[in-house]
Amino acid sequence: MAFERSKKNTAAKINIHKNVVNTPTPYETIIAAKLEQLPVPDMADSIWASIEMQLDAGLPGDGDNTPSNKPTTGKPGMGKGFYFSLLTAIVITIILINRTNKKQNNTNNTLPAIPKTEMVTPVADSNTHTIVPPAKNNNVVPKNPGKKDTSTIPIFSGNRINFDTAKPQPLIVNKTDSAALLKDKVALPLLDSATKPPLPKPKGIKGITPGDYKIKGDKKDPQKKGE
């Protein structure tokens, strides 16, 4: 452009002195040379940060100012980028599905078997009335080694309460010490809101109130009247 212009034959111009707007003047050439030496401010870091930010943001360009733009092939949005993103999405989905399946398998396999806790009730001997206490080891519920975030509460057969609040409080299981106690038990009627107790039978005869029984002294006996 600029080089082409400088190659132009200035002799072709009729009025070379007047038509100066088509040729650069000598002082303009000097100015151009001077401006090449113009010191530039050191703003490279801030400019680069701004470029990075804009590229990361992925803002669409406000007008294409590139001097040579080749026409893009294919439909808009269906280029290589589209297929690449589609492929990436598929791969990510497969990986995620595999991971979730693996997790499920792991949880099924690695679940620790919870040991059976058998509460041994003391055996009451009806003949001798002596209670055979269960073995000491059987009273404590074995700890679950698999889960550390759960605490087990030991169950004691006795009535003794451990008052140490720092330790977990045991659940006290009330037990009947003999079968005889169960025999003397009075069966109480079970009342609930659904079943109401029957109302007591009303006294007296229906239609006669206590006022009707009142004896009045004003009236004279008709048999005595004649006498």
Add this chain to the structure above:
Amino acid sequence: MYAFAMGIAMRYAVDEHEAADIMSHAFVKMFRSIHTFDETKGNFHGWLKRIIINESLDHIKQRSRFSTQEIDIADEPAINNAVIERTDAAEIMQLIKQLPPATHAVFVLYAIDGFAHKEIAAQLNISEGTSKWHLSEARKILQQKLTSIKT
């Protein structure tokens, strides 16, 4: 590369902040359209220069409008070259920046970056006559300012 690009942006911007803005926008466009660069059409510096100039002109267009006055011929300004030789580059740049925005753009495009009036007209959506008028105006103003420096 930075000095080269910033030097171009500084010629069109009113201050260094606008130059930095032009630079960042131009480089983003360059990165995004790097695949369109054709080595057979020209070197990379020329391509980058064109992007920066286009971005600069977009900035100028946003903040000013170009008048429609036209001119075909003008008298050669009587400027003593010795005065320019003595004047500092930064000082000359300050004088150029004092020109009206459109006149400033046309002067830099023509006198420094070597564009023809036809190209300037196409870039700025003005007629060739208008481009010439702006150049003439720039010369007149600069002549006055440089004369005042001389005295």
